[in-house]
Amino acid sequence: MRQIGFCYQSSAADTSNFEWSIMIVRILLVCCLVAVTVAIHSSGLALILSRLWHSPARSHPHFWQVTWLTIRIAWWLILIHVTEIAVWSLVFWWQKCLPDAESSFYFAGVTYTTVGYGDLVLPKEWQLFGPLEGLTGILMCGLSTAFFFAVLSKRFGIWSGSSRT
Numbered sequence: 001m002r003q004i005g006f007c008y009q010s011s012a013a014d015t016s017n018f019e020w021s022i023m024i025v026r027i028l029l030v031c032c033l034v035a036v037t038v039a040i041h042s043s044g045l046a047l048i049l050s051r052l053w054h055s056p057a058r059s060h061p062h063f064w065q066v067t068w069l070t071i072r073i074a075w076w077l078i079l080i081h082v083t084e085i086a087v088w089s090l091v092f093w094w095q096k097c098l099p100d101a102e103s104s105f106y107f108a109g110v111t112y113t114t115v116g117y118g119d120l121v122l123p124k125e126w127q128l129f130g131p132l133e134g135l136t137g138i139l140m141c142g143l144s145t146a147f148f149f150a151v152l153s154k155r156f157g158i159w160s161g162s163s164r165t
Contacts, residue, residue: 022125030132033091037084041140044080045147048073052151073151077144084140085109088133097126112137 089101089108098104098120107120111133122130 026126026128029091030129033088033129034132034136036087037136037140040084040087041080041143044076044083045143048076048147048151069155070152073148077148081112081137081140081144084137085112088112088129092122092126092129095126097122097129108133113141114138 085108086105088111089105092098092108093101093104098107103120107122109115110117110120111130114134114137116134121127
């Protein structure tokens with residue numbers, strides 16, 4: 001910066017450095033968002049597992065017992081995902097990336113689930129967040145699917161008398 005009287009005039013290099021520092025802060029913010037998302041997911045899965053460990057396995061379950069277990073796991077997993085979407089939407093709303101909280105939640109949900117309607121988009125300087133949220137959502141949905149499969153397989157192995165784990 002050059003001083004001209006009492007004012008400072010920015011050079012192109014100063015502006016470039018400022019833009020880089022803002023970009024670094026945004027990258028750190030998105031890394032924190034990914035970490036918080038994974039922490040919420042891990043905590044939620046641990047909570048579900050702790051509840052399952054305390055429920056007795058039955059040797060020959062009835063249709064409604066299996067159905068009720070599946071419904072409860074699905075509800076918990078959806079609650080975990082909605083919580084993660086809410087975290088992303090709060091950041092979009094806090095940074096005024098979208099006009100209101102409702103739009104922020106809608107955008108975060110559409111992006112997290114990779115539906116991607118495209119009717120709402122982030123401002124240019126925040127566009128990196130969209131694909132990273134989508135990637136995080138894909139990973140968390142995949143983790144939920146694997147968890148669902150593992151829990152039901154473990155329970156089915158117990159129910160059928162198999163020693164598989």
